[in-house]
Amino acid sequence: MENGKWEMGNEIKLCIALDNPSREENLKLAKEIEEYSKNIWLKVGFRSFIRDGREFIDELKKMGYNIFLDLKLYDIPNTMADAAEEIAKMQIDMFNVHASAGVRGMKEVMDRLSKFEKRPLVLAVTALTSFTNEEFKKIYNEDIDKKAVEFAKDAFEAGLDGVVCSVWESLKIKENTSNDFLTLTPGIRPFGENAGDQKRVADLNEAKKNKVDFIVVGRPIYKAENPKEIVEKIIKEIK
Numbered sequence: 001m002e003n004g005k006w007e008m009g010n011e012i013k014l015c016i017a018l019d020n021p022s023r024e025e026n027l028k029l030a031k032e033i034e035e036y037s038k039n040i041w042l043k044v045g046f047r048s049f050i051r052d053g054r055e056f057i058d059e060l061k062k063m064g065y066n067i068f069l070d071l072k073l074y075d076i077p078n079t080m081a082d083a084a085e086e087i088a089k090m091q092i093d094m095f096n097v098h099a100s101a102g103v104r105g106m107k108e109v110m111d112r113l114s115k116f117e118k119r120p121l122v123l124a125v126t127a128l129t130s131f132t133n134e135e136f137k138k139i140y141n142e143d144i145d146k147k148a149v150e151f152a153k154d155a156f157e158a159g160l161d162g163v164v165c166s167v168w169e170s171l172k173i174k175e176n177t178s179n180d181f182l183t184l185t186p187g188i189r190p191f192g193e194n195a196g197d198q199k200r201v202a203d204l205n206e207a208k209k210n211k212v213d214f215i216v217v218g219r220p221i222y223k224a225e226n227p228k229e230i231v232e233k234i235i236k237e238i239k
Contacts, residue, residue, distance in 0.1 A: 015041040017218030037064035074098035077105040081112035099124035099151035106158035124155035129187035167202035184214035
């Protein structure tokens with residue numbers, strides 16, 4: 001990070017979702033792949049954070065990992081900014097808010113974080129990758145591919161670092177914002193694994209073609225018989 005700005009490089013970064021049912025299983029996975037801690041990020045979501053709290057985050061940080069706290073903040077502007085400030089104090093490396101909270105709320109988050117010498121990266125969630133287009137349209141009255149770009153433009157205007165989207169929106173979002181505007185994409189099945197409850201999934205080749213910056217991989221790693229082998233294989237593919 002230089003002058004408050006993260007230096008990301010051009011390569012895709014692997015972010016592993018720690019979604020195991022227990023703290024012990026998550027720590028076991030983190031220790032198994034600890035030799036790669038400088039090259040990968042770990043995503044801590046609702047389940048792990050509510051159950052295991054800040055101490056769990058601190059343990060992961062001691063191993064050298066960058067942490068993505070996936071809590072998807074959505075509230076009135078001041079409350080979002082208060083939460084963002086507390087997240088920054090925890091030395092979290094990246095977190096997210098919902099773009100549908102609005103430009104004013106996102107700007108307030110970024111204004112509050114401006115006082116930190118080293119602030120976290122902040123991403124805005126556009127459309128959850130579990131949505132089908134029909135489900136999304138019923139809530140937002142717009143097709144995903146169009147509304148995701150609108151949300152991304154709002155986040156860009158508000159000064160955020162990027163968005164959470166599916167691979168299929170990534171390229172169009174960059175074309176409508178900036179090549180440096182980050183896209184983080186859940187629902188990655190690196191080598192064509194089962195989609196599970198995700199609807200808009202993609203593999204590594206599709207992530208590369210769509211200029212994705214972060215790929216989030218969960219079950220294909222933490223449910224594998226040899227997670228380290230899968231991590232090594234993914235890192236080799238995205239270099």
